[in-house]
Amino acid sequence: MKSITFLIIILCAGLLMSCASVPPIELINARQAYQQASSGPAAQLVPADLHKAQEALALAEKSFQDDPKSFHTRDLAYIADRKAKTAEALATTAAGNAATTKANKEYQATQTEIVKNTKEDLATAERGSAIKSEQLAVEQKARLDAEQRASDAQLEAQRVKASTDAEAMLKDSTNAAAMKLAEQKSRDTLIVFEKGKTVVLRGINFDFNKATLTEDSETILWRAYNAMAANPDVHVVITGHTDNVGSQKSNQLLSLKRAQAVRNWLVQKGTLSSRMRTVGRGQNEPVSSNDTDEGRADNRRIEFYVQ
Amino acid sequence: MRHLNMILPAGIVLLTAVLAGCGSTQVINKDASMSAISAAEEAGASKVPSASLYLQLAKEELENAKGLVSKGDKDQAESMLLRAQADAELAIALSHGDADKTEAAQAIERVRQLRQDNQIPQKGISQ
Numbered sequence: 001m002k003s004i005t006f007l008i009i010i011l012c013a014g015l016l017m018s019c020a021s022v023p024p025i026e027l028i029n030a031r032q033a034y035q036q037a038s039s040g041p042a043a044q045l046v047p048a049d050l051h052k053a054q055e056a057l058a059l060a061e062k063s064f065q066d067d068p069k070s071f072h073t074r075d076l077a078y079i080a081d082r083k084a085k086t087a088e089a090l091a092t093t094a095a096g097n098a099a100t101t102k103a104n105k106e107y108q109a110t111q112t113e114i115v116k117n118t119k120e121d122l123a124t125a126e127r128g129s130a131i132k133s134e135q136l137a138v139e140q141k142a143r144l145d146a147e148q149r150a151s152d153a154q155l156e157a158q159r160v161k162a163s164t165d166a167e168a169m170l171k172d173s174t175n176a177a178a179m180k181l182a183e184q185k186s187r188d189t190l191i192v193f194e195k196g197k198t199v200v201l202r203g204i205n206f207d208f209n210k211a212t213l214t215e216d217s218e219t220i221l222w223r224a225y226n227a228m229a230a231n232p233d234v235h236v237v238i239t240g241h242t243d244n245v246g247s248q249k250s251n252q253l254l255s256l257k258r259a260q261a262v263r264n265w266l267v268q269k270g271t272l273s274s275r276m277r278t279v280g281r282g283q284n285e286p287v288s289s290n291d292t293d294e295g296r297a298d299n300r301r302i303e304f305y306v307q
Numbered sequence: 308m309r310h311l312n313m314i315l316p317a318g319i320v321l322l323t324a325v326l327a328g329c330g331s332t333q334v335i336n337k338d339a340s341m342s343a344i345s346a347a348e349e350a351g352a353s354k355v356p357s358a359s360l361y362l363q364l365a366k367e368e369l370e371n372a373k374g375l376v377s378k379g380d381k382d383q384a385e386s387m388l389l390r391a392q393a394d395a396e397l398a399i400a401l402s403h404g405d406a407d408k409t410e411a412a413q414a415i416e417r418v419r420q421l422r423q424d425n426q427i428p429q430k431g432i433s434q
Contacts (some may be wrong), residue, residue, distance in 0.1 A: 075386040082361075082393035089400035096407035103414035106430070110418060114425050 026077035027064055030057050033084035042091035045098075049087040056080035058214050184218040191227035191304075193234050199227075199304045200287075204262065206300075209246070209255035213265060221265050224304065228271045235275045237305040238263050243296035256280025340369055343395030350402035351414045358401035365394035 023031075034057050040237060042050045060076035067073055191199055204217045213221070228234065240255035240262075259278040267273045288295035344365050352358035368391035375384035422429050 053308060071383055072386060075390055078390050078391045082390075082397045086393070086397045086400045089397065089404045093400065093404040093407045096404065096411040099411035100407065103411065103418050107414065108419045110421050110425075110427060113427065114421075117425075117427075167316045 008248055009044055021068070024063055024074050024077060026081060027060055027248045030077045030081035030084060033081045033088075037084045037088040037091070040088060040091060042087045046087055046090045047095040047249045049083070049090050052252050053080060053083035053087045056083045096237070110181055190230060191223050193231045193236070193304070193306045195234070195306050197306055199306065201302045201304060202298070204302045206258055206261070209254070211254060211261045213261055218265075221262065221269075223260075225266055225269050227269060227304075228266060228275065235277070237277045237307065238281055239281055239303040239305060241280045241281050241285055241287075241299060241301050241303070242283050243299040244290040245288070245296065246283075248282060248284075252282035252284075255278070256283050259302060319358055336385075337369070337372065340365070340372070340391040340395065342397040343399070344369065347395045347398035347402065348398050351406070352402040354399040354406045355402045358398040361398040361401065365391040365398060372383065382386045398417060 022185075034053055037050055037053060046265045056076065057080040060073060060080045063070065063073040063076045094224070191201075193199065201220050203220045206212055206217075207214065238259045238260035240257070242251040242255045242258075244251070246254070256278060257280070259280055263273065263276045263278050266276065281301070286295075286299045287301070288298035290296050290299060325338060340410050342361070347358070347362045347365065349353055350358075353364040372384045372387040375381075419429060421427075
């Protein structure tokens with residue numbers, strides 16, 4: 001009976017002791033809060049605040065050991081819980097500040113990088129622009145040089161042409177003057193008419209196979225005119241001759257027509273037609289060989305026979 | 308009469324001591340708790356959801372402490388004030404943490420936007 005009573009007493013004491021060792025909810029929360037805070041960044045970022053939480057928890061634990069059910073124990077545990085949470089919140093704040101600082105540094109670094117890249121891009125663009133400008137300048141210079149060369153060449157060509165033209169004009173002028181002088185001289189050279197003699201006038205030319213006088217024949221004709229004018233009493237027989245090219249009959253007629261053409265020219269200039277008679281001899285009286293050009297030219301002639 | 312003359316001052320002193328003793332039980336230091344609550348309000352704790360709860364608790368605990376003082380329970384009142392101070396300080400920390408977290412997020416976003424606008428590859432940015 002005694003042993004049963006002792007056992008009951010022991011059991012009750014154990015129950016009482018187990019009830020007394022059950023921590024209040026505030027202390028449980030405080031332990032968990034501190035465990036969470038100490039395992040996070042608070043230990044590194046806010047060690048002082050975490051230490052305060054640890055001290056508060058230690059006070060709560062001691063109070064729990066001394067007087068588990070007192071309001072002091074609950075309040076101390078409550079305060080320890082809040083301090084642990086505060087340490088965790090401060091750690092979060094510190095982490096946020098660190099992140100802000102890091103982000104601001106990155107922002108500045110990024111801005112620096114952008115400025116650097118912009119400067120490099122600008123420098124590259126400027127180099128490209130300079131090269132392009134240089135190329136454009138070279139091209140423009142080449143174009144201007146080409147234009148200048150073309151202009152110079154054109155001016156030179158014009159100058160040469162002008163010079164050539166001037167020389168040609170001078171030459172023509174000189175030739176014309178010389179010819180005119182020669183013509184005048186030739187024209188002024190008097191043909192001497194002697195009665196019973198025949199004067200051969202070479203250089204009186206006609207169009208091929210025609211009786212049309214060429215312009216260069218006039219010089220000779222003027223001489224004939226002057227001779228006729230100088231000897232107003234003289235009568236002449238104008239005789240035409242041809243080479244042997246063509247038929248006899250046609251040459252006969254052609255020589256007559258050419259003699260008539262000469263007489264007509266003289267009449268137009270003022271010589272009396274009655275002083276002139278025309279005859280055509282054709283190819284019958286050659287003075288040279290008809291086998292050569294020169295000979296045939298000699299044979300094509302006009303003769304003035306002075307009566 | 309002579310005893311009366313001796314007893315009267317002693318009674319006055321005793322009464323004064325009793326009154327003083329009763330008065331001292333009513334005087335507790337609420338300044339720390341009230342200052343912490345004011346600081347939490349200034350930090351904008353009422354606008355931060357996670358902090359507003361602890362601010363409210365601190366205020367309630369302050370009122371409880373006043374009630375305990377009026378009941379003459381000085382020890383529990385002081386303990387309650389410590390609770391109020393702890394809650395108010397937690398509200399302050401959470402308020403600052405929220406603001407700083409927002410500021411950090413904004414700073415990181417500025418960096419990300421700057422890199423995106425300038426076509427610069429993003430680095431590993433973490434809060």
